[in-house]
Structures are given as structure tokens and as C-alpha cells.
Amino acid sequence: MKVFKFGGASVNSVERIKNLAAVLREYPSEQLVVIISAMGKTTNALEKVAEAFYAGKKEEALELFNTVKNQHLNTAKYLLVTRYNACYSQLNDFFTEVEWLLHDQPVREFDYYYDQIVCAGELFSTAIISHFLAEDGIGNEWLDVRDLIRTDNNFRDAAIDWPATTQRIRDEIGDGALYITQGFIGSTNDNENTTLGREGSDYTAAVFANILNAESLTIWKDVEGVMNADPKTFEDTQLISELSFREVIEMAYYGAQVIHPKTIKPLQNKNIPLYVKCFLNPALPGTVIHGKTNKNLPPIFVIKNNQALVQLNSQDFSFVGEKPVAALYELFSKLRISTNLVQTGAISVMVCLDDKGDKTDQLAAAASEHFDVQIEKGLHLLTIRHGNEKLTQTLTAGKSIVLMQRSPDTIQVLYRDLN
Known part of the structure; x- marks a missing residue:
């Protein structure tokens, strides 16, 4: 048993969906569970639907949703012939779920409606892809992950009920060769949709791998593997062929957009290796992430933009002791x-x-009960792993440094741009 995860970029066009089928054909003798995200920017589009609905703009929400509907129907028309009607029927059921809600009035918190609407993207994409694979001669079983992953009702960042989820997944996944299901979403005991946090599809795939004792998990991306920095921001980036679970958790914590932070623990707990490979060229070796310790790693750079510095000063010049700090962390x-x-x-x-x-x-506002508060926004946070002073000086040249912290492995610099 192997688990694959394909993100939105891997299914954002007819050509890339056909490419997904070509990748799967390379594993004819493997039992596979394939987790697929929403197509392209669908999640962003559905977020706008949710925002319009919650703002009381029903007609705008319906119009925005209609655009999403038509995009998916057009994709289905280009991909399907014999199975188009069956796919349309399945999609129409999902469309109706959302439209029924959009004709109502919001009476609960925004996060609830966000989850009811946004989760539809994964259902749309997997329905179309499942029918396409079947028409293309790749038999598969489509599963609604909401019937499998049981969560609490912490909407937009739901916690998984592991015992219930384990039982459901093991009951459902049998001897079939290929299962297609969704990432990112689950449901409560009341069958209300939940999401696991943005980019939660990686986490979903790790949950399946853990519960099914998979041989491995492969995340298919549009890059050749894990790089030491974002190629869109830094020049001369390099592939890291091998990483430890610990290093990837550190990278994710500091903001590297490579692997979802919650993904690693379910894999590490059962020592299941994670491969990051390129769906555009599956022959490339990619990156393997496992329990072994790595040495001689290259410097790793992460920049997080849109940062705020909240400075909290004692109101009476008394020491900042345990009580006010505890109150602050309670606020967090x-x-x-x-x-x-x-x-x-x-x-x-x-x-x-x-x-x-x-x-x-x-x-x-809440912290002002205990502190005098000042906020500065529009800052940037640079994190350097396995770097040195020279690198730090080079990367911060021309910047106004606001705050710096360092440990033997990590340097963090909060800075503002100089106008």
C-alpha cells in the first residue's frame, strides 16, 4: 500500500489531469490511495463565495459560485465523453449542497460557513478525476472523505478523532487497487463539514498513511523536490535530496511552504518515509524525508512577509513576571x-x-489590560538554518533590523524595508 497526494497545481488544467493519469500508470501493480486537492485556485474562489454570503450579499455569492460551477463543468466536458452524464449528476449533488446554504441567512460564526462552502472544491475535483480515470481505463473507487475522517467542531482547524477515523478508514479501504479521495476536509459527528487548516491535504495523506501502515507517502509537486529556499524569492537554490523528519518540522515551523506542519508526526510515529517528487518529470529522484539524521545540509532560507511586531511594555515599570506572561499566552x-x-x-x-x-x-486590545501596547506592521521575518554571520549580513544588507535571535542552528531577523 502506497499513499499519493496531488495538490491543486497538479490538477489545474485538462493537460495536468491527463498527466496525473500518466503518473498513476507507472504504478500498475501497486495498491494506491490517492488524495487530491481542489483544482488550481478553486479554494480561493470559494473563500470569496463564503465572504460574500456572510456579508449578506446573496446574489453576489451565487454569481461567484456559478463561475466556479461552470469552470468545473467545462473541465468535465473537455475530459469526458461516456461518463459525462454520471459525473454531471454527482457534481450537481455537490452544487446543490452549497446553493441550498447560499439561499439561507447566516446565523452562525463565519468559520462554520467557510467550512461548509470551501470543502466543495475537493469534492468537485475528485469526482471529475475519478470519472476521467475510469473512462481512461484506470479503474478506481471514489470515496467521500467526510465519511471517513471524523473531527471535532473547531471549524477551519478541526482536530481529528483518531479512534473513530481509524475504524472508518480500515473498514472502507479493502483490497481495491486504487482509491480516490479528498484532502483537507472531514466532518463532525453531526455530519457538518470541517476543514483541517489551509494546505491540510498533506496532513490528510499522512493520516491515511499512518492508519493503513503504508509503505510510503509521496507528495507530487511542480518542483523537483524540496529546495533550500523558494526559487521565486532566492537565486541559485538547490535541491535537498534527503532530509530528516526533525529538519522538515523545523522548516515548516519557520514558514517554509513545503510540507504542512502537522504532516510529519503521523509519519514519524510509524517511520513511514515521505517522498516529494515532481509530477512533471516523475523520473527525477526528488527528496526523501525519513527518520535518519542529516549532516552537511546547505543553508536553508525562509522569508515570511506581512509580519506584525506587538511590543508589550509593563504599565508601571515592574518586571514582566510569570502572571502577565501567562495571561499573554492564554490570549494566544x-x-x-x-x-x-x-x-x-x-x-x-x-x-x-x-x-x-x-x-x-x-x-x-485584550493585552492592553496588562500592558502598554505598540504595534508595527508590514515587517518581514527572515529565518536562516545552518547559516553563518556572513550570510546573514549579505541577506540583510540594506534592511533596517528590528529584532534578531540566534541559536546554534538558526538565525531569525525581523526587518523593515528602507524606503
Whole structure:
């Protein structure tokens, strides 16, 4: 048993869906579970539908959703002949689920409606691809992952109920050669849709691999493997052929857009190797991620933009002790805010985090009960793993450094651009 995961870029056109079929044909004797994301920018488009609906703009939401519908129907028309009607019927059931909701009035929190609407993207893509594969002679069984992955009701970042999910997946996955299902989504005990956090399809694939004791998990991307930096931002990037689970967790924590942060633990727990390979050229070796320790890694660079620095100063010049710091971390938990860098002084705490607009402002307002608060936005956070002082100076030349932290393996620099 092997688990494959194909992201949105791998299925964002008719040509790439046909390429997916070609990749699967390279594994004729393997039992495969294939996790597939929404096509291209579908998730972003459905987010706009959810926002319009929640703002009370019903007609705009329906119009936006109609555009998404037509895009998927057009894709199905280009791909399918004999199975088009069956695919249309399945898609229409999913369309109806969303449209029924859009004709209602929002009475619950936004995150609930987000999950009910946005999860449709994965259902659309997998339905079309499953019918295309069958028409192309690749037999498969389509599964609705909402029937398999059971979660709590923490919408947009749901936690998996492992015992229930394990039982359902093992009951459903039998001796079939190829199963097609969705990433990113699940459902509650009340059958309400949930999502596992953005980019949660990697995590879904790891959950299946863990529960099924898979031989391996392969994530298919449009790059040759894991690079030491984002090629869109840095020049002369290089492929890292081998990484440890620990190193990838560190990279993900610091913001590298390679593997979802929650993906590694289910694999590490059962020592299941993770391969990152290129769907455009499957013959390339890619990157293997496993439990072995790596040495002599190249410097790894990560930049996170849109950062906010929240500076919290003691209101009466008393030391920042355990009680106010504990209250601050309680706020992080309550607002579901993850910090990227924290530095504590005698009478102040500086916190760098992703600027999420309202949440950042909510944090500042709530923290003002214990601190004098100042916020600076529009900053950038550079993280260098396995670097040195010379590299740091080169990469920060011409920048105004706001905050710096370092450990033997990692240097982090928060900076602002000089106008």
C-alpha cells in the first residue's frame, strides 16, 4: 500500500489531469490511495463565495459560485465523453449542497460557513478525476472523505478523532487497487463539514498513511523536490535530496511552504518515509524525508512577509513576571494565534506574528489590560538554518533590523524595508 497526494497545481488544467493519469500508470501493480486537492485556485474562489454570503450579499455569492460551477463543468466536458452524464449528476449533488446554504441567512460564526462552502472544491475535483480515470481505463473507487475522517467542531482547524477515523478508514479501504479521495476536509459527528487548516491535504495523506501502515507517502509537486529556499524569492537554490523528519518540522515551523506542519508526526510515529517528487518529470529522484539524521545540509532560507511586531511594555515599570506572561499566552490560545518569535526583557515582551488584521488588533486590545501596547506592521521575518554571520549580513544588507535571535542552528531577523 502506497499513499499519493496531488495538490491543486497538479490538477489545474485538462493537460495536468491527463498527466496525473500518466503518473498513476507507472504504478500498475501497486495498491494506491490517492488524495487530491481542489483544482488550481478553486479554494480561493470559494473563500470569496463564503465572504460574500456572510456579508449578506446573496446574489453576489451565487454569481461567484456559478463561475466556479461552470469552470468545473467545462473541465468535465473537455475530459469526458461516456461518463459525462454520471459525473454531471454527482457534481450537481455537490452544487446543490452549497446553493441550498447560499439561499439561507447566516446565523452562525463565519468559520462554520467557510467550512461548509470551501470543502466543495475537493469534492468537485475528485469526482471529475475519478470519472476521467475510469473512462481512461484506470479503474478506481471514489470515496467521500467526510465519511471517513471524523473531527471535532473547531471549524477551519478541526482536530481529528483518531479512534473513530481509524475504524472508518480500515473498514472502507479493502483490497481495491486504487482509491480516490479528498484532502483537507472531514466532518463532525453531526455530519457538518470541517476543514483541517489551509494546505491540510498533506496532513490528510499522512493520516491515511499512518492508519493503513503504508509503505510510503509521496507528495507530487511542480518542483523537483524540496529546495533550500523558494526559487521565486532566492537565486541559485538547490535541491535537498534527503532530509530528516526533525529538519522538515523545523522548516515548516519557520514558514517554509513545503510540507504542512502537522504532516510529519503521523509519519514519524510509524517511520513511514515521505517522498516529494515532481509530477512533471516523475523520473527525477526528488527528496526523501525519513527518520535518519542529516549532516552537511546547505543553508536553508525562509522569508515570511506581512509580519506584525506587538511590543508589550509593563504599565508601571515592574518586571514582566510569570502572571502577565501567562495571561499573554492564554490570549494566544484563546485567539488561536501562533507566534513566530518572542523576546522577553525586564519590563517588556516583543511578539512577532503573522498579521491577520482583526486578530492582531484583538490581541492588542485584550493585552492592553496588562500592558502598554505598540504595534508595527508590514515587517518581514527572515529565518536562516545552518547559516553563518556572513550570510546573514549579505541577506540583510540594506534592511533596517528590528529584532534578531540566534541559536546554534538558526538565525531569525525581523526587518523593515528602507524606503
